[in-house]
Amino acid sequence: MSAKAILQTHPRPLIADGPVLARCIDECAGTCTICADASLAEDDVRALARCLRLCLDFADTCVATGRILSRQTDPDAGTQATALEACATVCRACAEECERHAQHHKHCRLCAEECRRCERACDELLAALAH
Amino acid sequence: MSAKAILQTHPRPLIADGPVLARCIDECAGTCTICADASLAEDDVRALARCLRLCLDFADTCVATGRILSRQTDPDAGTQATALEACATVCRACAEECERHAQHHKHCRLCAEECRRCERACDELLAALAH
Amino acid sequence: MSAKAILQTHPRPLIADGPVLARCIDECAGTCTICADASLAEDDVRALARCLRLCLDFADTCVATGRILSRQTDPDAGTQATALEACATVCRACAEECERHAQHHKHCRLCAEECRRCERACDELLAALAH
Amino acid sequence: MSAKAILQTHPRPLIADGPVLARCIDECAGTCTICADASLAEDDVRALARCLRLCLDFADTCVATGRILSRQTDPDAGTQATALEACATVCRACAEECERHAQHHKHCRLCAEECRRCERACDELLAALAH
Numbered sequence: 001m002s003a004k005a006i007l008q009t010h011p012r013p014l015i016a017d018g019p020v021l022a023r024c025i026d027e028c029a030g031t032c033t034i035c036a037d038a039s040l041a042e043d044d045v046r047a048l049a050r051c052l053r054l055c056l057d058f059a060d061t062c063v064a065t066g067r068i069l070s071r072q073t074d075p076d077a078g079t080q081a082t083a084l085e086a087c088a089t090v091c092r093a094c095a096e097e098c099e100r101h102a103q104h105h106k107h108c109r110l111c112a113e114e115c116r117r118c119e120r121a122c123d124e125l126l127a128a129l130a131h
Numbered sequence: 132m133s134a135k136a137i138l139q140t141h142p143r144p145l146i147a148d149g150p151v152l153a154r155c156i157d158e159c160a161g162t163c164t165i166c167a168d169a170s171l172a173e174d175d176v177r178a179l180a181r182c183l184r185l186c187l188d189f190a191d192t193c194v195a196t197g198r199i200l201s202r203q204t205d206p207d208a209g210t211q212a213t214a215l216e217a218c219a220t221v222c223r224a225c226a227e228e229c230e231r232h233a234q235h236h237k238h239c240r241l242c243a244e245e246c247r248r249c250e251r252a253c254d255e256l257l258a259a260l261a262h
Numbered sequence: 263m264s265a266k267a268i269l270q271t272h273p274r275p276l277i278a279d280g281p282v283l284a285r286c287i288d289e290c291a292g293t294c295t296i297c298a299d300a301s302l303a304e305d306d307v308r309a310l311a312r313c314l315r316l317c318l319d320f321a322d323t324c325v326a327t328g329r330i331l332s333r334q335t336d337p338d339a340g341t342q343a344t345a346l347e348a349c350a351t352v353c354r355a356c357a358e359e360c361e362r363h364a365q366h367h368k369h370c371r372l373c374a375e376e377c378r379r380c381e382r383a384c385d386e387l388l389a390a391l392a393h
Numbered sequence: 394m395s396a397k398a399i400l401q402t403h404p405r406p407l408i409a410d411g412p413v414l415a416r417c418i419d420e421c422a423g424t425c426t427i428c429a430d431a432s433l434a435e436d437d438v439r440a441l442a443r444c445l446r447l448c449l450d451f452a453d454t455c456v457a458t459g460r461i462l463s464r465q466t467d468p469d470a471g472t473q474a475t476a477l478e479a480c481a482t483v484c485r486a487c488a489e490e491c492e493r494h495a496q497h498h499k500h501c502r503l504c505a506e507e508c509r510r511c512e513r514a515c516d517e518l519l520a521a522l523a524h
Contacts (some may be wrong), residue, residue, distance in 0.1 A: 050467035064457040082479035122453035181336035195326040205312035217344035
């Protein structure tokens with residue numbers, strides 16, 4: 001998903017023209033990072049502390065897992081599987097928390113959807129690797 | 132760009148079905164990480180050492196820059212600008228090196244194209260932020 | 263610096279025994295990540311939004327720069343220099359912001375000190391590479 | 394562990410004076426990144442492909458896990474545990490591979506030792522969190 005949609009839900013004015021900014025961000029996963037940052041700018045940030053925190057956990061896990069699965073050279077099966085399990089777990093936790101705020105904050109709704117997609121992609125790949 | 136195309140250029144058998152794998156990787160930028168890993172599996176890896184190394188530099192810089200630009204809350208102009216300059220610089224260096232190998236390795240060609248797109252996106256955003 | 267000192271300044275109860283936790287975190291730079299997280303748990307988090315944000319920027323830039331400088335194989339001089347400049351810039355911005363909160367939050371004081379040390383290390387290396 | 398010792402085992406001339414360089418790198422975990430890079434510069438890089446690859450996996454997992462455990466605010470128990478399991482798994486895999494090359498390459502020996510320390514730290518924290 002392009003960062004364009006979630007950037008438009010940010011409570012602060014964007015630092016640059018939306019499409020120009022999104023093009024630059026899209027090179028690297030932006031959704032969760034933006035949801036964390038948008039939460040930080042909301043009036044009810046204290047109620048969003050767990051959401052913000054899990055979005056950061058999600059972004060960090062995703063980068064590591066994405067890279068480990070990107071590598072096809074001499075992989076270690078245990079490393080792949082536990083990385084995917086860690087990623088699916090944080091996806092689920094982050095989605096559940098974001099879903100609790102989805103009605104009040106559109107960035108949480110978009111982020112929850114992204115987490116669910118990512119969770120499914122991890123589960124699907126875990127199943128494929130188990131064969 | 133989806134990781135699907137560059138995964139198909141990898142000299143090793145993929146660890147899972149291409150589209151399933153690509154869906155999982157796409158959540159996080161994969162192209163440069165895959166070019167580095169594909170280079171590692173090539174017979175002429177010693178000739179690709181600089182390529183492999185710059186791909187890793189590129190991937191690391193991209194993650195950091197993508198996150199800094201994702202954040203709209205209380206940004207620091209100097210931090211944004213120097214992050215973008217660092218990113219544009221490594222994009223250019225990585226593109227130039229990958230272009231040297233583009234005829235022999237399709238993953239280098241795809242990676243060079245990605246680097247050039249990323250370089251343009253950084254330059255465009257730098258210009259937008261300078262106003 | 264070990265994560266031990268800054269963990270002890272966190273407003274929430276630690277998730278595990280301090281030294282055990284610090285040993286695990288120390289493998290990867292923790293100070294800024296912990297200052298961001300501690301700020302998130304403070305009552306005055308809204309006043310700390312810029313601090314939290316710059317700590318995240320700092321952590322992301324530091325990881326990328328630390329890796330780029332770790333690599334001795336076929337480096338690109340421009341990539342090294344701009345990465346160091348980006349890192350020194352975010353160190354300075356983060357230190358200045360954390361120093362504003364240093365009297366009220368000990369984690370900000372410790373983080374500011376870390377940022378200044380990191381800024382000096384970057385400047386020193388930039389000077390060494392320029393020769 | 395400071396990056397100083399492993400930098401001295403690198404087959405290429407260092408990009409700057411060892412202590413200056415190490416001070417800058419030490420801010421972020423360097424050992425595995427340096428072992429990967431040193432392997433890339435060795436004559437027998439093809440025999441070290443799996444080592445290089447697992448070092449990159451290790452570095453990526455470590456950053457993510459270190460950050461997740463750094464955060465004390467509203468943690469998710471499942472996310473913590475699976476991140477630690479993923480980290481302990483890649484530590485073990487990387488240590489085993491590096492130990493196979495420890496007699497020929499001092500950077501592999503130092504990296505294996507670091508991996509084992511990190512593995513123990515993860516196991517210890519997993520046990521502490523399970524109570």
